[in-house]
Amino acid sequence: MxxxxxxxxxxxxxxxxxxxxxxxxxxxxxxxxxxxxxxxxxxxxxxxxxxxxxxxxxxxxxxxxxxxxxxxxxxxxxxxxVTLVNTRPVVFRESVLKNVTYGLRIRGIGKKECMERATMALRLVRLEHLKDQPAPLLSSGEKQRLSLARAIAIDPxxxxxxxxxxxxxxxxxxxxxxxxxxxxxxxxxxxxxxxxxxxxxxxxxxxxxxxxxxxxxxxxxxxxxxxxxxxxxxxxxxxxxxx
Ligand SMILES: Nc1ncnc2c1ncn2[C@@H]1O[C@H](COP(=O)(O)OP(=O)(O)OP(=O)(O)O)[C@@H](O)[C@H]1O
Ligand SMILES: [Mg+2]
The missing domain is CATH 3.40.50.300 (P-loop containing nucleotide triphosphate hydrolases)
Incomplete structure (x- = not known):
């Protein structure tokens, strides 16, 4: 730490x-x-x-x-x-879930743990129900929550x-x-x-x-x-x- x-x-x-x-x-x-x-x-x-x-x-x-x-x-x-969450988040043209797992996969984290951590992070920002939705369709408030979920999943x-x-x-x-x-x-x-x-x-x-x-x-x-x-x-x- x-x-x-x-x-x-x-x-x-x-x-x-x-x-x-x-x-x-x-x-x-x-x-x-x-x-x-x-x-x-x-x-x-x-x-x-x-x-x-x-x-x-x-x-x-x-x-x-x-x-x-x-x-x-x-x-x-x-x-x-170290993670910086920016004011205006950029989301990928993928599902909400994939937006969260991306940062974990590039860190070499296995599939099962990726899913667990992403699910936990989405639950924390209350976006679990939208996990399969394309991220660009989220409202701006939801995008900001998604961007925080990405950071939380990485657990920096x-x-x-x-x-x-x-x-x-x-x-x-x-x-x-x-x-x-x-x-x-x-x-x-x-x-x-x-x-x-x-x-x-x-x-x-x-x-x-x-x-x-x-x-x-x-x-x-x-x-x-x-x-x-x-x-x-x-x-x-x-x-x-x-x-
Ligand atoms: N890449 C850059 N090139 C030139 N000037 C810059 C750059 N980034 C910031 N500045 C200037 O530096 C100053 C401080 O900017 P900064 O974005 O850090 O302020 P801030 O406190 O975050 O303001 P705000 O509350 O509006 O977000 C501003 O005058 C801004 O125009
Ligand atoms: Mg600023």
Missing amino acids: IKEIIAKDILRSFDSRFSLRCSIGLQSGQTHALLGPNGSGKSTLLRVLSLLERPQQGELIYRDEQKNYLNPFSDLALRRR DVLMLDEPTVNLDPENTEIIEEAIKALHERGDRLILFVTHNLFQARKLADQVFFIHNGRIIEQNSRERFFSAPETELARRFLRGEIY
């Missing part, structure tokens, strides 16, 4: 317009919420931390029980233990989710939130999600990071972040004055 992710002074910039410059530490067994206004760098940070995009500067270290991975970007086996050590419930109705939102909670309850997974939904952050997160203009300006326990934010910018964000 991955125990910790540490990013030190990472820099990811796009020409001169925007730069993400921050340090962050994430622990297994914890659910972390990343909050911040539009364009503040949340998705960029998620892509870097989930090993999809290299920072131009700084260090990113993954640590498990055995060792520190000082160069995680070059380690395919490690990268397979590290699960990152970029606005997993954006544009969803309360029922779909609750199904996804319950699935994230269930994953958290399995114990030592490391979860990081981005949301604009403050109720969701309160409900699911142990730790909250607040990012503004490419800098993490506050990091706190959920209780403290919501009851006594330390920075004026976080207070204004919580009052709905910046977004």
